[in-house]
Amino acid sequence: MKQATEATTTMTEAPARARASVQLQEPIVRGAQRIETLAILRPRTADLRGLALTELLQMKADTVAAVLPRITEPSILRHEVDAMDPADLLACAVEVTGFLVPKAVTASQAE
8 A cells, every 4th residue: 555655646746847938029918917928838748739749840830829828827818829929929939849859859969
């Protein structure tokens, strides 16, 4: 029984997700709130369901727009993504695709 308890404890302790900050050129206005900076969280597999990873790596606008509401803090809505300045969408896409590159690839490029 002790092993089951240890396994349960380990499974409930999720590691912190990596994040990147994007300073928006055009803030997102939500009522009285102005969102000037977005935190982009490293996507988990569940965040990517229903999306073609190749399209995300190609920074296809529709695919990036679909994933951003799932991985931003504060969480933004699809219609807010659709109204974003294209430069802000591109900045977010660069951060998202950076999370998808395996560590081994980035390490070999740094050498």
